[in-house]
Amino acid sequence: MATLKALVVLLCVLAPYFASASIDGLLPNGDFEERPKSSLMRGTEVMGHDSIPHWETGGFVEYITSGQRQGDMLLLVPEGGHAVRLGNNAYIKHKMGAVKGQSYSITLTASRTCAQAEQLYVSVPPGHGILPIQTVYSSNGWDSYAWAFVAPSDEIEVIIHNPDSEDDKACGPIIDRVAMKQLAPPRARRGNLLKNGGFEEGPYYFSNSSEGVLIPPMADDDHSAVPGWAVKSLKSIRYIDSDHYTVPEGRRAVELLAGKEGVLVQQAKTVPGSLYVLSFMVGDANNECKGSMVVEAYAGSASTKVPYESSGRGGSKRAMLKFVAKSRLTNVVFFSSFYSTRSSDMSTLCGPVLDEVKLIRVRRKPRA
Template sequence: MKLASIIISCILLASASADILQNPDFELPPSNWTANSTSPFFTLDQNSTIPGWTFEGGVQYVTAGAGLSLPQNGHAILLGQDGRINQTFTATGEQMQYLLTFALARGVQNCASNASLVVSAPDSSAQFSFTQKYSKEPWEVYGHQLGSWGDGESINLVLQSQAIDADPNSICWPVVDELSLITIGSVNQDNDNLLPNGGFEFGPAFPGFSNEGVLLNSEPSLSESALQQWMVMGTVKYIDAKSYFVPEGKAAVEIVAGISAGVQTAKLLQQGSNYNLEFMLGDANDSCSGDLTVGVIAGSSVQNFTVHSNGTGAAKKYSLTFKGTGPGPTPISFQSYTARQNEEGAFCGPVIDGVVLRVSSGYKPNMHCAFLIALLLLGLL
């Protein structure tokens, strides 16, 4: 057996592609669009075509300026009354999960209420509303898992507006921009951690235009969450080491939606056996100061942990020992008991990273792959 095949079978498989969607940033304009310095809005009609996209209902092509702020000061799409755009792509290769990242803003800053954006694909649908609670920018970045496909399946991605208010004149219609679609394969546990993706390294793509992180809304399913192998309670922010303080690796989770928000996973463990859970708790260097408290639930064990934050980026390692429950998977969760806002008024909270689960005796699972690799490197296979 070759070294490459052993390593591929033992490590997690993930890949990203920037070419799945056509014209994802809408910088290729509609066929009949002409720049107009007096208005940033251009209404699409039966004579309009958008490269890569089809549309229905009230759809406008918008340009940054005239009081409208967009990521990278470019172009975007406003979905008005019954507005809808869609694009079909082909899921090539093996079965993969498709994770979408996009920027969401609103076309008018002062209005009575927001319309929401509905993102859907075969067998999935999710709703997003612009809040400006978690960002100092006039737009927010969201992540979402569209679904899992492969083998040449044809996938139709649909984005459409949904009115919340009965009066269409009082609604701030959603503006969408900077879509990014990546694929990711199976995420498995490593040799020293029973929890897959315990370091939160696998999730939606971080956009290059933003340093605000990626918001993840509540998702009660492990298999359908954009944060691989973790359910989301409330709203959390997926943060990267380029823009924030991340305790370990390249990514972490900041629990921003206040009390009871957080993340949860589950693992099938030996009932009655002792396990040790380690994790990092701190702040993201986003001026989130004060006491940050997290409640950790592992099986039947419940314990609170608190760090005092100056908001400048720091973390401490904590641990607790608990017994596996049964007969089903043992739940493990991190919930915030803190509601904070930083100096710029954005909601913020504790950062969780480096979650490691081990049998308390020190036994390390999945050593077979590591042993085979070591033998191969030594020339014994």
């Protein structure tokens, strides 16, 4: 009986970690709607390190209510009524369980306020990433970003940190939602040498978000929020879904937003001297992105430019590139030839949609 009671106690202690390890959605109080007690606030400033339920804080952290004013600036929150702002050298931290060695992605919604060069550090120590939020991709000023990591242990800390110091300590990015998703390992499927060619596996996508999820530039291909693919450039690409956009195939695709500054790359195993065909679909997202678009595709030393005339109402076409592999590893690269903006506001960045990318070996290396 004593052993049974001890087991029950142990399971009760470990239950939160098992639940967190398989989380697919908002972190506990990830939308910050559970507010600090009034006694733990000084104006909008959060006092104490554990005043926000489920979060630890440090530095100058504010609890923001949608509609409040800061001088001439009106602070708005896209979902719910509350968010947090990270002032000078401030951070929020959430501890949770995970599966060691498993890949996860964090999706968060953020907006910059006063400073022009604001950025966010997202980390699960010892790994970290930088979200360059100084470029605003949406018309309402709020963007959702994804960052991926491999769990270093069975208990992790998710840290979101504003490293900047401004003259006004209240200046800094606002965070509205934080979610997490476990990612499936990328694998090449039969009939396609590329992994996740349809972009169906990717970061958590807020169901009520109409602006997609930005995938920022990354240095490490193994830690990608869109498994198998890396963004090797200065700007982000947008991960989109069929509930809010037109997607050529399946439920997910990517939108190439930043011209030659938004480059999508995957490295494939090839046999030197063999002939390959790279096929893919190009279209528009039905998001008022009108006009002439061009997607450039590279496979090793071969390349093609695929023009697409967009009405901004959805549509797609298939393209292909034949090439002979020169080495055992071939980089498959995509980007848009130039920037585009939505015709509805002439400011929101947009671009061609890429989907259903396939690489097939069609002829073996001829015998000597």
